[in-house]
Amino acid sequence: MSKDDVRNEYDAYYRKKPEKWTSNTRDEFTRVKIEEYWEVGYPKTFLDIGCGNGHTIAYLKQYWKKTAFYGFDLSPVAIDVARAKLPDVDLRAGFLDEMSYPLKFDCICLLGVAEHFLDLRESFGQVRELLSDTGVIYMESPNCLAYEN
16 A cells, blocks of 8 residues: 555545544543653653644643644644644644654654554654654554444
C-alpha cells in the first residue's frame, strides 16, 4: 500500500466521522500515566504522533497550561478538523519520515500508531531523534479502537 493509499484511506475515515477514535476515558488514562513521570505533573513539550482530530491534545491542554503542544497526522482531513479546535497548536499533515522540528520533545505520544509502522527499527529510530535526552515515549498498542462498531 502506498503513502497516497494510506492517506486517502484515513482521509475517508475522517470525512465520514470527524471525531473518530475520540475517547475522554482513553485521554484521561493517558494524562494520568504521563503525569507520573514529571515532578511538576506535566511535560514542557509534547508531540502527538498520529494526532488525528486533535482530541488528545485538546484534552491535555485543559490540564497542562504551560505545555507547548505539537501534533501531526498523515491525514490532511484530520489535521483540518484538529486545527478548528486547536488554532494555537503547531499541527502538520504528513508521515513520520517527513517531519522535522527545531526542538526535542519531553514527551512523545503514539496512540494506536506504532502497530502501523512498516519497519519498527527505522520508525522508532525516527521517533527517538525527536525525543529529548530525558524524554519519554508514551505508546498505546494495538489499535483496538479500530474494531469498534
